[in-house]
Amino acid sequence: MKKKPLPTGAGVLASTQPLPEYGTVPDLSRDQRLEWYRMMYLTRKFEERSYQSYQTGLIGGFCHLYNGQEAVAAGTFAAITDADPVITAYRDHAHGLMRGIRPGPAFAELYGRATGIVKGKGGSMHYFNVEKQMYGGHGIVGGQTALGLGLAFATKYLGEKKVCFCYMGDGAVNQGTFHESLNLAQLMKIPVIYVIENNMYSMGTSVDRHSAPVELYKRALGYDMLGVRAEGMDFDHVRQVSWTLAERARSENLPAILELMTYRYRGHSMSDPQYYRSKEEVEEYRKHDPVEILRSRILSEATVNEKDLEALEEKVRKEVQEAHDWALASPFPAQSEIYTDIYA
Amino acid sequence: MAKIAYRDAVRDAMSEEMTRDSRVFLIGEEVAQYNGAYKCSKGLLDKFGPDRIIDSPISESGFAGLCIGAAMYGLRPIAEFMTFSFSFVAFDQIVNNAAQIRYMSGGQLKVPLVFRGNSGGGHQIGATHSHAPENIYATFPGLKVVVPAFAADAKGLLKSAIRDDNPILVIENEALYGRESEVPDGEYLTPIGKANILQEGTDLTIVTHGRSCWTVLEANQELHKMGIHAEIIDLRSIKPLDWPTVFASVRKTHRLVCVDETKPFCGVSSQVAAEVSRACFDHLDAPVLRVTSVEAPMPFSSALEDECIPNVARIIEAVKEVVA
Numbered sequence: 001m002k003k004k005p006l007p008t009g010a011g012v013l014a015s016t017q018p019l020p021e022y023g024t025v026p027d028l029s030r031d032q033r034l035e036w037y038r039m040m041y042l043t044r045k046f047e048e049r050s051y052q053s054y055q056t057g058l059i060g061g062f063c064h065l066y067n068g069q070e071a072v073a074a075g076t077f078a079a080i081t082d083a084d085p086v087i088t089a090y091r092d093h094a095h096g097l098m099r100g101i102r103p104g105p106a107f108a109e110l111y112g113r114a115t116g117i118v119k120g121k122g123g124s125m126h127y128f129n130v131e132k133q134m135y136g137g138h139g140i141v142g143g144q145t146a147l148g149l150g151l152a153f154a155t156k157y158l159g160e161k162k163v164c165f166c167y168m169g170d171g172a173v174n175q176g177t178f179h180e181s182l183n184l185a186q187l188m189k190i191p192v193i194y195v196i197e198n199n200m201y202s203m204g205t206s207v208d209r210h211s212a213p214v215e216l217y218k219r220a221l222g223y224d225m226l227g228v229r230a231e232g233m234d235f236d237h238v239r240q241v242s243w244t245l246a247e248r249a250r251s252e253n254l255p256a257i258l259e260l261m262t263y264r265y266r267g268h269s270m271s272d273p274q275y276y277r278s279k280e281e282v283e284e285y286r287k288h289d290p291v292e293i294l295r296s297r298i299l300s301e302a303t304v305n306e307k308d309l310e311a312l313e314e315k316v317r318k319e320v321q322e323a324h325d326w327a328l329a330s331p332f333p334a335q336s337e338i339y340t341d342i343y344a
Numbered sequence: 345m346a347k348i349a350y351r352d353a354v355r356d357a358m359s360e361e362m363t364r365d366s367r368v369f370l371i372g373e374e375v376a377q378y379n380g381a382y383k384c385s386k387g388l389l390d391k392f393g394p395d396r397i398i399d400s401p402i403s404e405s406g407f408a409g410l411c412i413g414a415a416m417y418g419l420r421p422i423a424e425f426m427t428f429s430f431s432f433v434a435f436d437q438i439v440n441n442a443a444q445i446r447y448m449s450g451g452q453l454k455v456p457l458v459f460r461g462n463s464g465g466g467h468q469i470g471a472t473h474s475h476a477p478e479n480i481y482a483t484f485p486g487l488k489v490v491v492p493a494f495a496a497d498a499k500g501l502l503k504s505a506i507r508d509d510n511p512i513l514v515i516e517n518e519a520l521y522g523r524e525s526e527v528p529d530g531e532y533l534t535p536i537g538k539a540n541i542l543q544e545g546t547d548l549t550i551v552t553h554g555r556s557c558w559t560v561l562e563a564n565q566e567l568h569k570m571g572i573h574a575e576i577i578d579l580r581s582i583k584p585l586d587w588p589t590v591f592a593s594v595r596k597t598h599r600l601v602c603v604d605e606t607k608p609f610c611g612v613s614s615q616v617a618a619e620v621s622r623a624c625f626d627h628l629d630a631p632v633l634r635v636t637s638v639e640a641p642m643p644f645s646s647a648l649e650d651e652c653i654p655n656v657a658r659i660i661e662a663v664k665e666v667v668a
């Protein structure tokens with residue numbers, strides 16, 4: 001069965017202006033689709049292993065898991081290229097892994113080891129992989145929205161025709177810096193897409209308790225900006241709408257808000273007892289799992305069979321276990337590292 | 345050597361560096377069409393155009409963050425705060441992002457950018473507009489802080505800052521913008537982290553910086569009449585601070601008065617006094633005294649304000665006590 005092209009408005013729930021017509025996102029090859037599925041599956045397994053490591057005391061500090069939200073990072077990344085800069089907040093494991101951080105250095109960072117992707121100086125919240133244009137990993141809610149603006153500004157200044165995807169949680173829409181950034185982006189025509197990963201909770205405060213307008217994409221209205229709300233659990237839907245906004249940003253230097261409706265299965269951070277929501281609610285959302293949705297679709301396209309997919313998954317699980325073991329066997333940083341990387 | 349105004353030295357530095365390096369741009373409130381609230385960017389819009397001389401809306405956090413992001417990508421931004429008192433609106437961006445990103449990224453990134461602008465009191469603009477924040481920013485590893493007092497350094501330090509690969513705060517002063525002093529001819533840089541001995545002396549050392557340099561030099565005329573020969577050091581750079589020059593002078597004169605416009609509690613002078621008492625303990629013949637701003641918000645009335653920042657009378661009083 002051949003894959004049917006998606007309508008350009010697939011997954012779009014609402015928008016402040018009519019969506020521009022840039023047509024259908026170019027098809028991914030069979031191998032490309034499998035690779036994105038592999039990345040989503042890897043992220044899921046990496047974080048499940050991280051969850052266990054946290055429970056057994058291997059990870060200190062904060063650890064914010066992306067379980068349930070994988071289609072957001074994967075679908076948006078698959079709409080742009082590795083030359084386009086991306087930046088996010090502290091729920092950053094997926095963005096790091098999907099922009100080239102190997103599971104070994106990713107685990108090693110969680111465990112505070114010298115072999116960590118940022119040498120044990122950043123931890124869970126500060127994954128960076130600049131080689132693949134992944135600019136962090138930022139700890140202050142909303143603080144990265146101005147940085148994303150600056151990355152996009154720089155690409156325009158240099159005439160590169162790129163777009164910056166800047167990710168944030170729904171709680172960040174209430175930070176002043178975000179609103180300053182929105183105004184500057186539209187005023188100065190800067191090619192930045194603000195992806196609101198709306199997982200319905202700002203830590204433990206649900207959207208209706210933290211935002212006057214519960215439709216967060218409408219924050220764009222105050223800035224004459226395009227705001228779009230779309231379904232965030234389906235890789236293909238996310239990819240299509242992201243591609244439309246990215247093309248618009250590249251060709252017209254126009255920013256946008258892309259609110260993607262998603263859900264996180266775990267607590268805000270690992271220490272969250274989740275008194276603010278029911279187990280039933282979580283179970284309900286787990287029925288629409290982004291990893292499962294893409295898996296079923298790939299199988300239905302009949303380009304790969306169940307057996308091959310299971311082999312791929314087995315390989316990923318093995319890779320995750322080996323990466324974990326490698327990270328645990330890695331040394332802690334030398335004391336002298338305290339004083340390096342402060343000044344260039 | 346030509347005599348030029350401090351504000352023109354600031355402009356010349358930006359103009360020369362923007363000509364030299366296309367990655368350098370200036371953004372801030374009123375920097376373009378208005379030519380700068382203090383006219384430090386006069387003529388630059390005409391020379392470099394609106395893509396490189398950029399008027400920002402009043403959004404300090406937004407444009408400071410924009411500059412940090414642009415610097416992470418390889419540009420070399422100059423962000424002008426109309427006054428550093430407004431930089432506190434962007435405090436999170438400066439302190440949590442500019443200062444920390446190189447470290448947090450394990451050295452993957454550098455953040456080559458300049459925050460510059462006016463600071464200080466003495467103009468009856470009240471408590472919210474009169475901060476001298478160099479001590480505050482100097483506490484954060486990752487930032488550098490320089491405070492030029494004279495036109496030559498306003499130009500030379502700014503040029504060095506623009507070429508430096510780190511986030512640097514160049515803290516200017518409203519009282520100095522119109523003051524003229526000599527500037528070397530041709531291309532030159534003032535090194536960051538190097539103090540300047542304004543006058544050699546034998547009786548005591550006065551360590552100062554910024555606008556207070558001018559006040560100390562004025563006081564020095566009185567001291568001279570009194571037969572007191574002070575060695576006067578302009579720190580120029582607060583972070584990094586030129587400790588060898590300070591220590592060598594104190595070991596020579598055995599006495600120290602620190603004069604600066606930051607607050608007395610955890611101010612620049614507090615830091616100098618602490619380091620000197622450790623490094624020069626056996627050389628000191630008198631307690632180290634400090635002349636700083638006072639422990640109060642800046643009042644409006646000039647009758648009160650003049651007493652709140654270091655003035656000639658307070659400097660002379662401190663010197664007399666130390667050399668007695």
